[in-house]
Amino acid sequence: MSEAAIDAAPERKRGSGVKMVYDLLRDDILDLALLPGSPIDEVQLAERFGMSRTPIREALVRLASEGLVETLPNRSTMVSNIDFLNLHHFFDAITLMYRVTTRLAARARRPEDLQIIRAHQAQFAAAVAAQDALAMISTNREFHAAIAEAARNPYFLNISLRILDDGRRLLRLYYQSFEDRLPQEYVEEHEAIIAAIEARDVELCDRLARAHADQIVRQIQQLFARDHRQDLAL
Amino acid sequence: MSEAAIDAAPERKRGSGVKMVYDLLRDDILDLALLPGSPIDEVQLAERFGMSRTPIREALVRLASEGLVETLPNRSTMVSNIDFLNLHHFFDAITLMYRVTTRLAARARRPEDLQIIRAHQAQFAAAVAAQDALAMISTNREFHAAIAEAARNPYFLNISLRILDDGRRLLRLYYQSFEDRLPQEYVEEHEAIIAAIEARDVELCDRLARAHADQIVRQIQQLFARDHRQDLAL
DNA sequence: TGAATTTTATTTGTCGACAAAAAATAGACA
């Protein structure tokens, strides 16, 4: 939209353009700055970044194979919709992946993994203290992503990141509602999970991860229930 | 390689080229017609299919985001390697996904799902009867993919397909060794799984899927053990 | 001979242009 980007430094390193566009579009989609269903104009993006359509297209192809955008043949590509009708699939998947990655992290963790996990947890706690809902959402994602990394299984890591991204989009819809007592409970549950991973207590990790997933599932369900009542009131 | 393709009909539908190249490369990679580590030449492919590099590149980007090829910046893209050192990650993942998808299929299955699953099982049984190892590998993949489809969870489906593809590549390495008694056991286990899904017996599905996964894990481990002995003998 | 440096050749990433396909608009006809 802003013309500034056009005049700005056209000096870019060869190959960096795709990543730049990819990262920015991805963030915008996950933050709902680009709403589900909204079309993406290749030419407009090309002008905005001062590059040709080729790298833009490559970024879109990558986003498409991650399911973040959908491309109809010979027609415009648009931001993927959130499937509100089948949230139980998301709930099933996040519950299982929380459990599996936390269990595996308890087995495979190394000292540096715990450091990284603790760093993200500190940022999450800070976001909760600051009542910064957007920061809560993203740091919470990073916390669980770090656990999935520590689990070291590339298959589970891949699906976990995908689920966490969908969750980020989902929670972003309701970021206003995060000013109740729940976030503090999340902080404490995270601490318990870290301790269990450090103690290599696989069974405890399983129980804690399951309870943690149940917690977030219940919260999302409440948010949606509330939302539906509002819809009916109109 | 063959010059015939160059002269062949240059009449293609707009947009079909990418899919054609993608499908062919994908099959070649999964069948090990393209060996892990071998480089992929864009120009050569472009000439072979009589198209420019643009659609070739798009196909390669798609394959890269599925992890089937790896692209180093400013350097050639090559077929991804199989990580033999960390096969336990594969074993963990396939065991869990067999269990989860079979369980969910028992709950979510519809009549048409069973038809599809049975069709693939029939093809698998035929491949076993014909002692056609390559057909066994691909039809076995389709059988489990059909179960994952019937489970109807897009997250689990996605990771299952990825795991099954890796398994196809892994088994393809040892397709010579399939002339022992194991395939017949697989046929019977598949039948038992189908019956359990039809009966909606979730717990039985879990046990059968786990046993089935254990079976294939054991077989792959044996194949690799045998292979290592051969290496040492040289 | 062998290591370091320059030159050449190959390959990739990006660009601008063009044609096919679809959408939007205008026109014809009842």
Place this chain on the structure above:
DNA sequence: TGTCTATTTTTTGTCGACAAATAAAATTCA
């Protein structure tokens, strides 16, 4: 006026070309 058809406009998919980056070859120098 409303519906169907023809025309224009917009947007996508593909192409050939070029320059940056890398690899390979040739040359220099110890």
